[in-house]
Amino acid sequence: MTTFVDRVELHVAAGNGGHGCASVHREKFKPLGGPDGGNGGRGGDVILVVDQSVTTLLDYHHSPHRKATNGKPGEGGNRSGKDGTDLILPVPDGTVVLDKQGNVLADLIGQGTTYIAAQGGRGGLGNAALASARRKAPGFALLGEPGHAGDVVLELKTVADVALVGYPSAGKSSLISVLSAAKPKIADYPFTTLVPNLGVVTAGSTVYTIADVPGLIPGASQGKGLGLEFLRHVERCSVLVHVLDTAALESERDPLTDLDVIEAELAQYGGLDDRPRVVVLNKVDIPDGQDLADIIRPELEARGYQVLEVSAVAHLGLKELSFALAQIVAEARAAKPQEEATRIVIRPKAVDDAGFKVVAEEGFYRVLGEKPERWVRQTDFANDEAVGYLADRLARLGVEEELMKAGAHSGDEVVIGPVDDAVVFDWEPSLATGAEMLGRRGEDHRFDAPRPAAQRRRERDVERDEAEEEYDAFKPF
Structure with missing residues (x-):
């Protein structure tokens, strides 16, 4: 049964926004x-949160589909719908979030670090929020936006100061068990360790974490053995410790060759050249092991390695090893640049940024932009007044002007939105906002000019009569 998972593909879906309500008091x-339709509630987000009590991605391996709740629709009496509940997903410290193409979206390090994997849709406005001096009784409301849905890949990279690397059965698990309180599985056969083990070591005033990386053999960086699955767990370490078995029973192996093979695999994986190395000669309590250690130590020191002799079984040299590693970790922490205080960066929109663009494609024109695409998603196309409201918003944004500049003519096909979720219509340019064509209530472009007081009084009387007619139209039979 799988007990440790460090890479999963997660299918996340945020909640949809609730629809606005069209209601008359x-x-x-x-x-x-007057109108009293409430706004729809916001859809819930899917949020990844670092929780140091979580050490594996096993839960998401068994249940990869996660969805937040939807927002509730608005109601009459100016009652807004309830927001959807955010879905909080705890992940281990050191989790990296990637998209399907392998691009890094977030690197989650530190307790409480969060990342919104899927954002909930906005709630639609009710007709009370859409009312204005010219549109006193809107007969429509905006629809809620659908929540974001997609796939993300979670990769766990162990956050440790020291990484123990070496051949299977070199004694890494035994070493971490005597240096810390970790209790890994230990046996006399290869690939005993199937998951990275993490322990905490205290040496004087320095406290650091140590992890053993299982399954490194020739070809590990290309997928042989278990190495490729766990090489990612050495990326965050401050120091690499080569554990060499000086009492290896296989006649065709020797510690120097083991070191060269592991270094070649680390070089193939990449990104670890700047990490300091320490060589630990293990099992020197065995006479043949001590003899071999005395033979190869000068060669290792000539290569520039710091060499320590230990025996995990006999507890020899462990204090010297723990303090030597503590010194290297402390130096690495001191050399690490201090994190700057969080700064708020304000990037104002460019003065010539219209928020959308018109692209001429073969046989039609496509309008791309956050605002027009969102407005289309929130429009109820079964309601002529809602369609008129959309047309007015697009005209005010300057879409018609840009279509004309792009060479569009009356009757040309215009598409708003991306290929997989677009609205297609035949474009009919208009000089005004389209009150006569779209039937919007309470507006006439001729009212924009200055008018005498007597004319304004007559217009108010007309507006009052129109409002009474609207009320009668909404009265139940």
Whole structure:
């Protein structure tokens, strides 16, 4: 049964936003109650949060599909819908979030670090929020936006100061068990360790973490053995410790060759050339092991390695090893640049940035941009007034002007949105905002010019009569 998982593909879906409500206030002796439709609630987000009590991605291996709740629709009486509940997914410290193409989206290090893997959709506005001086009783509301849905890849890279590397059965698990309180599985056959083990070591005033990386053999960086699965766990370490078996029973192996093979695999994996190395000659309590250690130590020191002789079984040289590693870790921490305080960076929008662009494609014109695409998603195309409201918003944004500049003519096909989620319509340019064509209530472009007081009073009377007619139209039979 799988107990440790350090790479999963997670299918996340945020909650959809609730629809806005189109409602008119009805109360005895209040014939002109006006619109009172509430807004829809926001959809819940899917949020990854670092939790140091979590050490594996096993839960997401068994249940890779995760979805947040939807927002509730708005209601009459100016009652807004309830927001969807955010879905909090705890992940281990050192989790890297990638997309399907392998691009890094977030590197989650430190307790409480968060990343929004999928953002919930906005709730639609009710007709009360859409009312204005010219549109006093909107007969429509905006739809809620769908929440983001997609796939992310989670990779766990162990956050450790020291990484023990070496051939299977070199004594890495035994060494970590005597240096710390970790209790890994130990046996006299290869590939005993199937998961990285993590322990905490205290040496004087320095406390550091140590991890053993299992399964490194020739060809590990190309997928042989278990090495490729766990080489990522040495990326964050401050020092690499080569554990060499000086009492290897195989006649065709020797510690110097083992060291060269492991170094070649680390070089093939890449990104570890700057890490200091320490060589630990293990099992010197055995007479043949001590003799071999005396033979190869001068060669290792000539290569520039710091060499320590230990025996995990007999507890020889462990204190010297722990303090030597503590000194290297302390120096690495001191050399690490201090993290700067969080700064708020304000990037104002360029003065010539319209927020959208018009692209001429074969046979049609495509409008791309966050605002027009969001407005299309929130429009109820079964309601003519809602369509008119969309047309007015697009005109005010300058979409019509850009279409004309791009060479569009009346009757040309215009597409708003990406290929997989687009709205297609035949474009009919208009000089005004389209009140007559789209039937929007309470507006006439001729009212924009200055008018005498008597004319304004007559217009108010007309608006009052129109509002009463609208109320009668909304009254139940």
